[in-house]
Amino acid sequence: MRLKSAFAVLSVAALVAATGTAAQEDKRPTGETYEQILARLGDGMRENLIIRGEHDSRTEARKHKRFYTDLQPLADLPPYRPAKQLEGRIRVSGLYLHDGLIKDQWIEAFQRFHPQVKVEIVPKGTIASGAVDIETGPRISDRLRAASQYELATGERLFEIDWATGSYNVPGWSPGFVIFVHEDNPIAHLSLDQLDGIFGGSRTGGWKGTTWDPGVARGSDRNIRTWGQLGLKGEWADKPIAIYGRPLKYNIQLGFERKVFKGGDVWSETTREYSHEANADGSRYSSSVEMVRDLSGDRYGISFSDMGSNRPGVRAVPIGWTAKGPFVPISMQSLRDRSYPLFIEQWAQVRLAPGKTLDPLVKEFLTFMLSRDGQDAVQRDGKWITLPARRAAEMRTKLEAAGERVDPHALGLHLKQIAPAKWDGESPDEAKRTDPAKAYYRSQFDLSGLPAYQPGQAFAGTIRMPASGQLMEGTAGQALMAAFRRIHPAARFELKDGDLINHKVDLSIGRKWSTYFAGEFYDFQLKHDRSPREFQVATGSLDVTGWSPALAVYVGSNNPLKGLTIRQLDGIFGGPRRGGWVSTTWRRQAGRTAAENIRFWRELGVKGSCANQPISVIVPPLKYHIMSVFERKALVGGNIWNDSAHEMPLVLNRDGSRRSPESDRVSAVARRRCAITFADSGVAVPGTRMVPIARDGTGPFVLPTLTSVQDRTYPLHLEAYAYADAEPGRQIEPGVREFLRFVLSREGQAIIAGDGKWLPLTAAVATAERAKLDIVVPQVTAK
Template sequence: MLSNGCEGTSMTGLMMRRWWLVASFAVAGAAYAQKVQPAPSRYDEELKKLGDGLTENMAIRDVHFAKTDDRKHKRFYTEQWDLSATPEYKPSKQFTGTIRVSGNYLVEGTIADQWKQDFERLQPGVKVEMVQEGEVATGDVQIETGPRMKDRLRQASEFEDKLKRSVFDVEWATGSYDVPGWSPGFVIFVQKDNPIAHLSLAQLDGIFGGAHTGGWDGTTWRTDSARGPEKNIRTWGQLGLTGEWADKPIHIYGRPLKYNIQLGFERKVFHGGDVWNENTLEYSHEMNPDGSRYSSSPEMVKDMGNDPYGICFADEASMIPTARAVPVGSTDAGPFMPITLNSLHDRSYPLFIEEWAEVSVAPGKPLDPLTKEFLTFMLSRQGQDAVQKDGKWIPIPSDVSKAAIAKLNEPGKVVRAGKLGLQDAMLAPAKWMGDSPDETGKVNAKKAYYTKRWDLSDLPAYDATTQVTGTIRMPASGLIMASTVGQAWMDGFRKQQPGVTFVKQDGELIDKKVDLELGRKWSSYFAGETLQFQLKYKHSAREIQIGTGSYDVPGYSPAFAIYVNKSNPVTGLTMEQLDGIFGGPRRGGWVSTAFRRQVGRTSEKNIRTWGQAGAPGAWASQPIDVIVPPLKYHIMTVFERKVLEGGNMWNDSIKEYPLLLKADGTRNVPSEERIKRVGMDKDAITFSQEGFPAGQAKALPLAATDGGPFVPPTLENVRNRSYPLSLELYAYADQQPDKPMDPVTKEFLRYILSREGQDMLQRDGKWLPLTAEMVKEQREKLDMVIPPFKNPGTKAKAKAAAGAQ
């Protein structure tokens, strides 16, 4: 039986609560259904106007590749460090076999060729293959090099989910001093006349970060890194400056929080925390009107250099006359070191960046012998000599090399049962799952939780006058296939189209292993699935809505409900007010895969007291306590799209509640805990889902626009989407530019978007069927032809080449 997360609470109690909610809103819900059209989305409106970012991303990548090509064979540093204390590589024995190593920038320089030549000479029975792309998790390679996977939690969680083990990693090089692309160290810049002498890591945390209730160590949430708002530093006087500087605000310049560069800074400075100073101005890579690239770091430093109260972190290559690099110390007592080649090499400058090698080691088992041998070579004197001869990355110190070689003797980490992968579904749910996992672990995929049957007579009946033949490859895994509707769709379609065969197999659309992916919306920001598809194929996958998420079934994309304390006099909130409460000011946000300044907003729209949200009397001055899941959870990107218009900047006073193991080995239920917390804190607000006991909390009606009606979250209002925080169910197909959609795939989607297909969805009893208006809109997409990507011109490449000289 489905539990709501409380001990002893049964499906009967939950259904009674649902009946009470539906009954209590029945009259209002019916009225809203008649009067209100599907709630307009601010994000969707911007997407229609601005596009999905394909053109911009292709132009930006053209510049990136041109600059990388120009740098890859250059030797930037001729420094020869003394490597005599670094262990010399001596074969432990002679091996036979093949070792495959991947690394985008690794193969762009001379290191890969040098390693291959030297190792094959010392190990003539081994063939070394150095490839630009390849993942340890998929078995493509034995060693994967690049940024730290444990910082990129989506990739780390996918690794854990696939292999059921932790990532094993060692660092094999230090990043560069000033070579863009080759992991240059973080430089703290201020305006040249700023009198600040030096800064510590703790001070940088106070400047750039916000208070946080915990932080990430890989995919493990740790509370020992928490800090309170009393350590925020928001004025130059808090750093010891006096006189006219004492009360001056610190102006933060930065990059979009989804950029990889931010993740290393979070680990180094925030101890894994992910809450940033909400006043950070984000500078992204953008496409200029002439097709050239607006580069984030140089433009950011240029603007900061004109602001006496500004500060940012960037790379040494972005240095300009109006900016000054500040020495940094690991502790408040120092020593405070300037960034130089030598302070990066000996790591006395604390904001160096590491290059990592990641491998797969089974829990309690030793490292594969050949893999261990090659890693030992990478860390040896010969391997490090190849690094310094390449002249971009910096060799690691001898003590780091010795420690890393010793680590290779350690067995794979054995993790407490239930802990490994605990956060995986939260951080990176598979694309064929829902937008949020079933936190209760009690939902029965075959059970119908809703018995209501909507009148679907206004939906088009399926017309099989066009007969098609062929095969449709469908994912074997996922919620659609685990429920009743996936097989029902296939069986029903085959009766109408007997010439079609379905093949169920695991695989992804981006790898061309399936023809359709059915499930949650693809992540569309920087490094999300939509961008990865765009970069690989130079067109976007076709996205079709095939259903609405559930009202309150955990795991099945339930609608967001906004909860406040029952004593709170606020009776409803608009989407813009929610943005003001949960979000911070932003220079822009992600509209699909492009960072758009059009969706930026100022701090004037922040809402930090209940009076600003309309509460009268004594409530007017009460601060709003915002309670949310951790910002790295996938569901937060959904909330960002729905409420923050794709922005990533959150209210920096939020309190994060993660999924945790209890002392008895059971898991908490974060959505339920957040609602309970709101019931105990009269000033609190959170988002969760309906279906859990509300206690002393209440769900608020919401309005899509300032002048719109306030619509309560009910089954009917979620289905017709007059409630603005409903979620969706999606299908994705690969349609080639300038060509119609594959006729077999198109016909199957037409069937899903028919009266018969939507009736099967509603009979499954978890997701909700589309309305006739929604079906019409989605069917029209099936007839669309995608125009090919058009390069905006050669100016981007020309400017890149000129800029790289």
């Protein structure tokens, strides 16, 4: 189900309060925390209804329109000739494939050759779930979390081909990237390496699929930050390049990273992000249109967008694959022959078991897609562009390949570090140091202030929950269920891994659902037109790896730094930003300016040998899940990082055993006396120390201890969450609600404490979370 395009009218005053409005550019930064913005402006459900509703309306208006009517000769493509008649059923997914004109043409043409085959083209469905045989749409390998989860579940590499080129200027149909500059800018052309230098930052490697490739590293010496570095003279020579872009977690950014950064994910911290937003009048603020409009008023700006956003005052720059050229302007022809480097492909992904060849029917349909018959339907649809003959031949050859097995020793492909399951903790136990059955903490916490459990109506029925994850690996899960059954003897629990989004379970307990890039929270909203119900059920551990240990900040032991505030952490690790992701919505209230950057130790009052040295920032690769956690905790949901940050991926020992990535980063700090990193609070490396952290400038500075993490005076604690569903206007299902009341009671939190890994909630947090159980959320509506 899509978010609807027509909704009940919402008053303008209410909408302004709900959205913060896109027009409030000058009100940032507010200095609010992530939690304060979330509490004031909400989780983004209403904004997403507006944005997605208008998107769907525009797509609806385009889907049956032929934008390009000049039919090209396709004689260099082979006609489709089946080797033999097949029978069966094949299911293909793809929203734009389903909504366009191509769907009926493909079905009719293929079934003419294979009358015993039923072809179904559906708007949604993944190969990972087994719902479809061929999945089309955004390239899965660009979306590292989705690719990692797929490979973790199957043990096989993704098999993918591209079968068309995106459009020239049709929004939604993958228009090619265009590099725009102001019309007065004298730059003649740019190469891909120059684009890398302009838009990217230094990097220690990049992603080749789900594998970290250190071979694409580059240093800051290749950064291009002024127009003079590109050879411009006179007034242009010393002018900084102002970058106009989009939030770095949009799919479009990921494609740009692959094409221009060779899979790197560090962007110039001067990138000015433009997001789709909700205006006060209920209309959508379109990122690409507004971005190029603003660029037209900035002589020293540059952006990548698409020809559909072209306007007076800007011009498109010809691009070359190399510095030697040729430098090619974007056009229908340069996209057809792919001489223009920044085309966008249309991808098809299928399951292919290691050592096996493609299923005959799947192979036959892919062959048809790559044939003259299949491509003729592409051009008659009038939006996408046909595949060049040479590329089609390469893809047909690829169809003969056997499936590849995931290499567990591939550098960087350690999947839970990138994409932990929803019912796991925020930071996985990569080095396998934790015994799930062991109670690491035996402290007696004072739980007398927590509400005692008073049973409501007796519950008889079944509650479905995931069978794996930290709750079930330790002792807490079984103990909570057993205690609940003693009070409600007719209650039953069914344990089987599944997804709340698809209603395979009733309750999911584990890490916080990532709210935009990972997509769990947003996907739920997209599917159900409502938000999932979220509850904190425990505090993360102090230092038990895998059980959401508190984040700690490490410097060299000789560094005299007395402490850091959260905003100072933002200034060190983050970059200036136009906004950030607070839940599923881009909020400009999360923005900040370059004035808050902290790049030298002297800016923190540090004296001595490091005072005038740059702060050497060491972090995990930016695509690792833990980075989205740090973004929420310290960067107010922003995803612009210090563009000189040094990424250190998880690596293996020589014997193939796993190293501790946290220890590796802290050890690097010990070697570099003016460095800083964050890691689990349980890391102990000689020559380093943890830095006390304060919520704000009023203090106090606090070190992570069992007490300060449990009572949450230490700001970088983590949490464990429960997710449930409820229809608008209705409470959560009685059994789930009653079980969560027990978990959030004094008795339930005593069981959490007795497990000895996660820590019990404070009385204030438990009371607030229990109160949320009684809230009935109305239907969210928008104009």
